[in-house]
Amino acid sequence: MRRAFARSGVNEAAAPDVAAQSDDGAIFVRAEYLIEERLIQALIATPGALLVLGTYGSARQVVGAHAPAGCAAAAARLVADGELAAGAAAVPEGLRPLTPEELGSTWNITLRKKAAPYVASFETEPTDALERLTFGASYKGATDFVTKYLWPWPARHVTRWCAQAGITPNAVTLFSLVLVFVTMLLFAQGHFLIGCIVGFFMTFLDTVDGKLARVTLTSSKWGEVFDHGIDMIHPPFWWWAWWIGLYAVGDTPPGTDLALWIIIAGYVIGRLLEGVFLAWFKIETFIWRPIDFAFRTITARRNPNLAILTIGALVGEPGIAFLLVALWTAISIAFHTIRLAQAAFIRLRGGEIRSWLIEGA
8 A cells, every 4th residue: 555655656654643633634545455556546636535335325435535624634534434324414525425436447548458446355355356356457458369368377376476475577577588588599499399388488477577567566667668678679589580490490481581571571560550550549559449459369469470380380380380470460460551541531531539448438
């Protein structure tokens, strides 16, 4: 709780009776509740907010309050009591009861998904349930099928172990960087299957480091630059190393060299298309409409490409797999180009480009 408030610029903590005497108002929270960080941010930004759980018209649980000047004492008593009786008369003047959904938006722009902000009780919820809750909330909505469907269960357990062992997110990222080079070396030497195994372990750690940073509230600007910088730069080097490995083992079907150029150029063009979409319409292309959201799970990014190459290595056809990656890259670029053109056409006709996830948030 202290860490969450500090990350939002509130560093001064005091006992409730001391805070209740403040002439400038105060924020009160009950410490037996696990409150999502974006709800804490919303509470800080909303003077007069009384965070409650339950249905209007009946007694509700009080989780916290942002009391403006003049009603800090009343708010402190109400939060200490932990219950708001039914009826408007029970609400101190200057406060307005708000549920988590009313106080915080269901749209999470950072993680590109629509999800209700959570509040959970340490007293009534088992630790495992709280872990599932916080870990699930740390997952991005728009991502590839490997990250979305294969990694959640093992990543949650490894994230827990890292948190308990005091391993920092940046340490996990640094180890994943080492695996980037190991994978590249294995590919270049023609050890494709082993390289794919190491490569997938790197992608697994790439999932763990971000989740570890979010659930422990230890993310930082440097960590984001370090993590995303590695993510953005290394994939073309992997595909280039695979191409070298094909020559090393003598498996170069017709079109191998052209495939390399298509994959590398396609990766760069794909990133540029995403950047242009974001610059023009202020949203990421993958969260525009449901089809874009769904296509993100399979588009020619690192993990789907690595899945194709792994299948090729398993059946002894790394060269054919390389050609298939080039074909899928070309198809993906065509899709994103068409979607950018469609969005531009809608904008030219006076239409609005907004994410379907925001609708109703």
